[in-house]
Amino acid sequence: MELFQISVRGVVQGVGFRPFVYQLATKHKLTGWVCNTSGDVKIEVEGEREALDQFLVELESEAPPLARIEGIIAAGAPPQGYTQFEIRHSIAEEGRYQLVSPDIATCDACRSELLSPEDRRYRYPFTNCTNCGPRFTIIEDIPYDRPKTTMRHFRMCPQCQREYDDPLDRRFHAQPNACPECGPSLELIDGNGRAIACDDVIATASKLLKEGKILAIKGLGGFHLACDATNEEAIQLLRDRKRRPFKPLAIMLATLDEVKEHCFVSNDEERLLTSPECPILLLRWRENSSISRKVAPELKYLGVMLPYTPLHHVLLRETGLPLVMTSGNISEEPIAKDNDEALRRLRGIADFFVLHNREIYARYDDSVAIVERGKPQLIRRARGYAPYPIHLPFKAKQVLACGAELKNTFCATKEDHAFISQHIGDMENLETLEHFENTIELYKKLFRIEPRILAHDLHPEYLSTKYAKELAREFTLVGVQHHHAHIVSCLVENGIQEPVIGVAFDGTGYGSDGTIWGGEFLVANYKGFKREGHLEYVPLPGGAAAIERPYRMAFSYIFTLLGESILGQELPFLEEVDEYEKEVMKRQIEKGINSPLTSSCGRLFDGVSALIGVRGKIDYEAQAAIELEMTALDDIKNSEGYPFSIVEQEGVKIVKLKDLFEAIILDLKNRLPRGIISMNFHHTIARMVVEMCHLIAAESGLCKAVLSGGVFQNRLLLRLTADALEKEGFTVLTHSLVPTNDGGISLGQAVIANFAFSN
Numbered sequence: 001m002e003l004f005q006i007s008v009r010g011v012v013q014g015v016g017f018r019p020f021v022y023q024l025a026t027k028h029k030l031t032g033w034v035c036n037t038s039g040d041v042k043i044e045v046e047g048e049r050e051a052l053d054q055f056l057v058e059l060e061s062e063a064p065p066l067a068r069i070e071g072i073i074a075a076g077a078p079p080q081g082y083t084q085f086e087i088r089h090s091i092a093e094e095g096r097y098q099l100v101s102p103d104i105a106t107c108d109a110c111r112s113e114l115l116s117p118e119d120r121r122y123r124y125p126f127t128n129c130t131n132c133g134p135r136f137t138i139i140e141d142i143p144y145d146r147p148k149t150t151m152r153h154f155r156m157c158p159q160c161q162r163e164y165d166d167p168l169d170r171r172f173h174a175q176p177n178a179c180p181e182c183g184p185s186l187e188l189i190d191g192n193g194r195a196i197a198c199d200d201v202i203a204t205a206s207k208l209l210k211e212g213k214i215l216a217i218k219g220l221g222g223f224h225l226a227c228d229a230t231n232e233e234a235i236q237l238l239r240d241r242k243r244r245p246f247k248p249l250a251i252m253l254a255t256l257d258e259v260k261e262h263c264f265v266s267n268d269e270e271r272l273l274t275s276p277e278c279p280i281l282l283l284r285w286r287e288n289s290s291i292s293r294k295v296a297p298e299l300k301y302l303g304v305m306l307p308y309t310p311l312h313h314v315l316l317r318e319t320g321l322p323l324v325m326t327s328g329n330i331s332e333e334p335i336a337k338d339n340d341e342a343l344r345r346l347r348g349i350a351d352f353f354v355l356h357n358r359e360i361y362a363r364y365d366d367s368v369a370i371v372e373r374g375k376p377q378l379i380r381r382a383r384g385y386a387p388y389p390i391h392l393p394f395k396a397k398q399v400l401a402c403g404a405e406l407k408n409t410f411c412a413t414k415e416d417h418a419f420i421s422q423h424i425g426d427m428e429n430l431e432t433l434e435h436f437e438n439t440i441e442l443y444k445k446l447f448r449i450e451p452r453i454l455a456h457d458l459h460p461e462y463l464s465t466k467y468a469k470e471l472a473r474e475f476t477l478v479g480v481q482h483h484h485a486h487i488v489s490c491l492v493e494n495g496i497q498e499p500v501i502g503v504a505f506d507g508t509g510y511g512s513d514g515t516i517w518g519g520e521f522l523v524a525n526y527k528g529f530k531r532e533g534h535l536e537y538v539p540l541p542g543g544a545a546a547i548e549r550p551y552r553m554a555f556s557y558i559f560t561l562l563g564e565s566i567l568g569q570e571l572p573f574l575e576e577v578d579e580y581e582k583e584v585m586k587r588q589i590e591k592g593i594n595s596p597l598t599s600s601c602g603r604l605f606d607g608v609s610a611l612i613g614v615r616g617k618i619d620y621e622a623q624a625a626i627e628l629e630m631t632a633l634d635d636i637k638n639s640e641g642y643p644f645s646i647v648e649q650e651g652v653k654i655v656k657l658k659d660l661f662e663a664i665i666l667d668l669k670n671r672l673p674r675g676i677i678s679m680n681f682h683h684t685i686a687r688m689v690v691e692m693c694h695l696i697a698a699e700s701g702l703c704k705a706v707l708s709g710g711v712f713q714n715r716l717l718l719r720l721t722a723d724a725l726e727k728e729g730f731t732v733l734t735h736s737l738v739p740t741n742d743g744g745i746s747l748g749q750a751v752i753a754n755f756a757f758s759n
């Protein structure tokens with residue numbers, strides 16, 4: 001007889017791990033106990049050595065689907081003479097923390113109960129088990145037990161309690177366990193906040209959706225706004241009310257087969273789409289799809305997800321329509337989560353509200369992903385992923401990094417974990433700032449983090465920077481350059497620590513010299529960076545106005561690079577700019593009035609987009625650049641590309657763009673189709689990256705190139721650039737776990753701050 005004391009680290013709570021241990025121990029005729037603590041799962045098992053060894057092997061190899069084991073420690077101890085195996089009550093331990101599971105899409109077993117008329121949970125919208133359902137959105141503190149979740153208000157009926165207590169049941173210790181007898185329920189409210197009496201909320205809601213109504217539907221981490229995705233009028237109404245004329249809307253479809261009717265789906269895409277994380281996936285849209293083009297005007301890709309809650313499954317089946325399912329907010333505010341909040345904020349947008357009485361503790365948007373070059377890539381990291389940490393290749397200090405402005409996330413490091421928050425949003429209003437502050441407190445509490453070091457962007461006007469500066473008395477502050485953070489975020493998720501060539505292309509990032517960077521070539525590691533090169537500077541006439549109106553960028557490029565005479569030439573985009581505004585821009589550029597200099601690659605895409613007549617004014621971030629990508633005839637393989645030159649000034653390599661603009665204008669005069677010009681332009685940028693990397697490699701001897709920054713959300717550019725670099729012998733590192741856009745910045749900041757004090 002021998003005894004093992006075992007501790008298991010990872011996501012092992014709230015995922016059916018203890019019943020699994022119970023069954024495993026029973027199978028091998030072992031006695032002892034298993035118990036959750038605030039840190040890890042502790043096990044004592046007693047029995048024959050051979051059975052104990054086998055138990056240890058299967059503990060890892062047979063673990064439940066949602067468990068993520070990070071480490072198992074086992075040690076021998078004197079036998080205690082246990083007579084049975086039992087599951088003991090959780091123990092809270094001071095200062096210890098455990099990983100919290102993200103919310104997980106409805107599992108197959110629950111779905112089949114949901115759709116079986118004879119099952120007691122038939123059509124019950126809150127069905128869940130230890131393998132699926134809400135986790136992070138309902139947990140208020142650890143250890144993860146029902147009294148510490150928003151489910152504590154619901155007392156289980158005898159039948160649910162029996163399931164909950166039975167170690168052999170799929171619902172053993174499933175904290176959100178519920179049924180129609182005892183669990184949360186739905187309620188239908190009209191646009192004026194009055195309750196509507198109806199026996200069957202889902203049936204009534206499907207009827208309203210079929211009639212073209214807009215519904216606010218409470219989900220896992222907040223509200224969706226839903227309408228019929230084939231009904232042009234309904235979509236237009238939603239757009240008018242949301243004040244979003246063009247921004248693409250996400251779609252939910254009932255089944256994978258239905259997705260395939262509307263979109264092309266590769267094997268890799270299918271795997272991600274049907275995974276327990278169930279993100280919105282951007283899929284190539286079929287020409288003959290019945291989904292209205294108004295869902296994603298001018299785009300080739302459609303944001304699609306499958307149902308991930310029982311409510312979605314029933315609603316989608318009964319409505320029988322593809323549904324728009326977009327975040328329940330107005331423009332850039334955070335997603336609404338509480339009933340009264342939704343009734344207040346979404347009044348005037350939704351015709352009806354489908355509410356429920358299970359409280360959402362943490363706001364949690366849908367994640368968005370793509371599969372490019374066979375690799376899944378998160379563009380927005382939230383539901384299904386956060387708060388699961390990124391593994392760090394070093395032992396970290398406790399640091400809180402505040403992230404950037406747009407698509408903000410924050411990141412807290414501890415031990416070998418980087419806890420990146422779920423997507424917070426664009427930090428441009430007080431609601432989002434409040435969401436940011438509340439979520440920081442939640443992460444500090446859940447993961448027992450007490451940071452003393454605060455990392456922030458160099459941009460003095462970011463709300464995240466201001467948040468950090470206000471805490472300067474209590475914390476040590478570390479300012480981190482934006483593009484350095486981009487490159488390091490990509491290095492960390494790839495587990496690389498050595499110096500690399502970093503290509504950081506985005507719209508805006510505050511440079512160390514006070515100008516606006518965004519087309520940057522760095523040599524960087526965790527400790528520092530050197531700016532080896534960049535795109536040449538041009539003025540941003542009118543600052544923010546030049547971002548909202550890309551024709552101002554087009555004007556700036558041609559006027560700055562080609563001189564006054566170009567304005568006399570026949571250029572279609574110029575004809576649409578008012579004469580007075582042209583004079584204002586000229587003065588701004590010549591005198592440097594409200595015209596900061598920028599090396600931004602995002603602005604270069606904007607400028608070309610406007611110049612060739614794709615998009616001169618935007619409704620959502622990067623719209624002009626995105627539509628330029630969509631215009632490109634991407635089946636042209638052997639594009640020539642346009643000329644450019646690289647000059648060295650004071651040891652820095654500058655990409656000069658005069659030749660590029662002259663060539664594009666010549667093509668415009670020759671009436672070359674926009675699709676070809678756009679394709680040539682994409683090839684040109686890819687070649688710029690390759691040539692710059694060669695020059696930097698020749699001096700530094702480095703052969704790994706990192707691609708990061710929001711511009712690399714451009715799939716065509718990413719593909720062309722990464723392929724070309726690989727062909728020339730570079731090892732290319734790209735993003736997968738964290739967004740290439742500013743949603744990844746906080747991870748880079750946190751890691752750089754960790755290394756700011758070492759020698």
Ligand SMILES: [Zn+2]
Nearest residue numbers: 107110129132
């Ligand atoms: Zn389930």
Ligand SMILES: [Zn+2]
Nearest residue numbers: 157160179182
């Ligand atoms: Zn019940």
Ligand SMILES: [Zn+2]
Nearest residue numbers: 506509710742
């Ligand atoms: Zn950026």
